[in-house]
Amino acid sequence: xxxxxxxxxxVLATAGFAGLALAMNxxxxxxxGRMPTRGRKQMLQAMSCxxxxxxxxxxxxxxxxxxxxxxxxxxxxxAVALVALGLTYLPRTRLR
Amino acid sequence: MxxxxxxxxxxxxxxxxxxxxxxxFVFLTGTYGYVNTEVDRWMRPEIKPVASxxxxxxxxxxxxxxxxxxxxxxxxxFVYFPGGQRGAPYQVGWRTWPEGDxxxxxxxxxxxxxxxxxxxxxxxxxxGGGQTLYAMHYALHYIPYDAAILIVGAATMFMLVAILTxxxxxxxxxxxxxxxxxxxxxxxxxxxxxxxxxAALPFHLMITWSGxxxxxxxxxxxxxxxxxxxxxxxxxxxxxxxGGDNIAPGVASPPAERAPLVPMLREAESRWGEDxxxxxxxxxxxxxxxxxxxxxxxxSVRRVRNTLVFDGETGAVLSExxxxxxxxxxxxxxxxxxxxxxxxxxMRGLFVLAGLAGTAMVATGLxxxxxxxxxxxxxxxxxxxxxxxxxxxxxGVIAGLPIGIxxxxxxxxxxxxxxxGRADWEVHxxxxxxxxxxxxxxxxxxxxxxxxxxxxxAFAYGFLPVLNAMTTDRHLxxxxxxxxxxxxxxxxxxxxxxxxLGWVAWISHRKTEAGARRPTAVSPAGAGSAAPRAxx
Numbered sequence: 213x214x215x216x217x218x219x220x221x222x223v224l225a226t227a228g229f230a231g232l233a234l235a236m237n238x239x240x241x242x243x244x245g246r247m248p249t250r251g252r253k254q255m256l257q258a259m260s261c262x263x264x265x266x267x268x269x270x271x272x273x274x275x276x277x278x279x280x281x282x283x284x285x286x287x288x289x290x291a292v293a294l295v296a297l298g299l300t301y302l303p304r305t306r307l308r
Numbered sequence: 309m310x311x312x313x314x315x316x317x318x319x320x321x322x323x324x325x326x327x328x329x330x331x332x333f334v335f336l337t338g339t340y341g342y343v344n345t346e347v348d349r350w351m352r353p354e355i356k357p358v359a360s361x362x363x364x365x366x367x368x369x370x371x372x373x374x375x376x377x378x379x380x381x382x383x384x385x386f387v388y389f390p391g392g393q394r395g396a397p398y399q400v401g402w403r404t405w406p407e408g409d410x411x412x413x414x415x416x417x418x419x420x421x422x423x424x425x426x427x428x429x430x431x432x433x434x435x436g437g438g439q440t441l442y443a444m445h446y447a448l449h450y451i452p453y454d455a456a457i458l459i460v461g462a463a464t465m466f467m468l469v470a471i472l473t474x475x476x477x478x479x480x481x482x483x484x485x486x487x488x489x490x491x492x493x494x495x496x497x498x499x500x501x502x503x504x505x506x507a508a509l510p511f512h513l514m515i516t517w518s519g520x521x522x523x524x525x526x527x528x529x530x531x532x533x534x535x536x537x538x539x540x541x542x543x544x545x546x547x548x549x550x551g552g553d554n555i556a557p558g559v560a561s562p563p564a565e566r567a568p569l570v571p572m573l574r575e576a577e578s579r580w581g582e583d584x585x586x587x588x589x590x591x592x593x594x595x596x597x598x599x600x601x602x603x604x605x606x607x608s609v610r611r612v613r614n615t616l617v618f619d620g621e622t623g624a625v626l627s628e629x630x631x632x633x634x635x636x637x638x639x640x641x642x643x644x645x646x647x648x649x650x651x652x653x654x655m656r657g658l659f660v661l662a663g664l665a666g667t668a669m670v671a672t673g674l675x676x677x678x679x680x681x682x683x684x685x686x687x688x689x690x691x692x693x694x695x696x697x698x699x700x701x702x703x704g705v706i707a708g709l710p711i712g713i714x715x716x717x718x719x720x721x722x723x724x725x726x727x728x729g730r731a732d733w734e735v736h737x738x739x740x741x742x743x744x745x746x747x748x749x750x751x752x753x754x755x756x757x758x759x760x761x762x763x764x765x766a767f768a769y770g771f772l773p774v775l776n777a778m779t780t781d782r783h784l785x786x787x788x789x790x791x792x793x794x795x796x797x798x799x800x801x802x803x804x805x806x807x808x809l810g811w812v813a814w815i816s817h818r819k820t821e822a823g824a825r826r827p828t829a830v831s832p833a834g835a836g837s838a839a840p841r842a843x844x
Contacts, residue, residue, distance in 0.1 A: 214654075229486070238487075278608055279609055279650060279651075282645060283654070283658060286655065288510075289508045289510075289665065292485070292486065292503070292506070293503065296488050300488045300490060
């Protein structure tokens, strides 16, 4: 596992969790200024789940199964924290 | 459901408060466990990395010579090969013969120079290193081991209760998954506590549950005591439960021929690959019935390692592991995850971050307890002795313990190298410093105590690389130039910690100022900054 692998998996996980956050009414309103439609929500959720699965797969690919799963949970923790901080502090969300 | 949730909230709040301070200590010192070898390296600046490490077979021969000439008459010998990504030292260990009814003798070890084979123990400062710091998270310090693991065990049990009740209490666990609303007093503390808890929930559950598993024979010994009493019957229990991958402790049998160790190493390497052996253990060296066990390095979450056992007289292979039963394997996965010994640098970093998240979860929970009550009391306008006590303990534990640990590192560099009982005094300095931090919020107004303590902590960590440069030659200029990233990493991490703590001090200062302007608001940085002002 190189640092590059980890960063790649982290980017995927962060994008995945960001998508899940945007599929929620509150965060969607904060970022886009309006409620998401039902179809948009479902699309975001499906895409996000795909990204999270890809992230897990890339961890397993680089770290092998046992370490990959353990490492993915660690990266997911960082990703969730990044998304939470991003939603709070990124300028776009702060405007509203 | 509401009544249930309320009763769970009560349980969460009060178990959290009662054991929070112990848990903060356990989480923070335990987090150091993920870098114990690295901390060891920094705390023993005399041991320098070798430009070109001799081959494993040469190292084994050197160690064998050393043990044969100095500690021939021992119960057991150990050889630890150096290296790996964590920069483990090259060490030999030996057990003296046990006294009385004991099955194991006292364990000793020394670090060797890989090239000359001479002991480095004489010229290396006496220090507890990262191992002593990490051992505190389950054995505490200054109190008997048996009492300590019961205290930590009770705290861990309540940690599990707090996690489970916390999930029940958290009304919007999904809706607030990513929510952090700053500058809203109590609300912000709750958001922070929630995000830290939920984001690292898999880690928190794993670490707490597996922490209990470590001591399950102590916490729930009755069935084992009844069916497998002490001694060899007890060995039988472990063999039946987990599979037999161990060799019996040495006995003082008559002297016999001793087979050389290097051919055994070659045999193991032919099966596992070059440089795959991490340790060699010999029981009853040079005596009848001697056995030798070789262990591979760890690279799987499962703590089980490859083993190869040889007859110590003839050098013939006796058995190959791992065996292991299903419950044994599950046990080893849980313990392996807890210790994270398999982790490379990236995953080790993630373990440290998760440990810090746990530490911060406990800290935010403790501050929240106080902030919540102060909001109510600020309305009523009555100061409260209980809350004031909690505040003092919060400052002393949350900001004080990091300062105490920094003092441990300072003592490592500043105490005279030839001082008697030096390793003990490093720990005394840590606890004396930590003790003094409890006095600080008593003599200073609470509003200032947080800010100033964070400032002290920031300096204590941020200055460590400079102190290191003033007292040793293992400073950043040298370590980076020589590519000694383990020691350089410690200094750089201390610097980063200093910057982060300085940032916390600055936030705390800003909130205190804001709190002074709006006397009814509860300032989160102090969580206490407003109340004393409102009250007095």
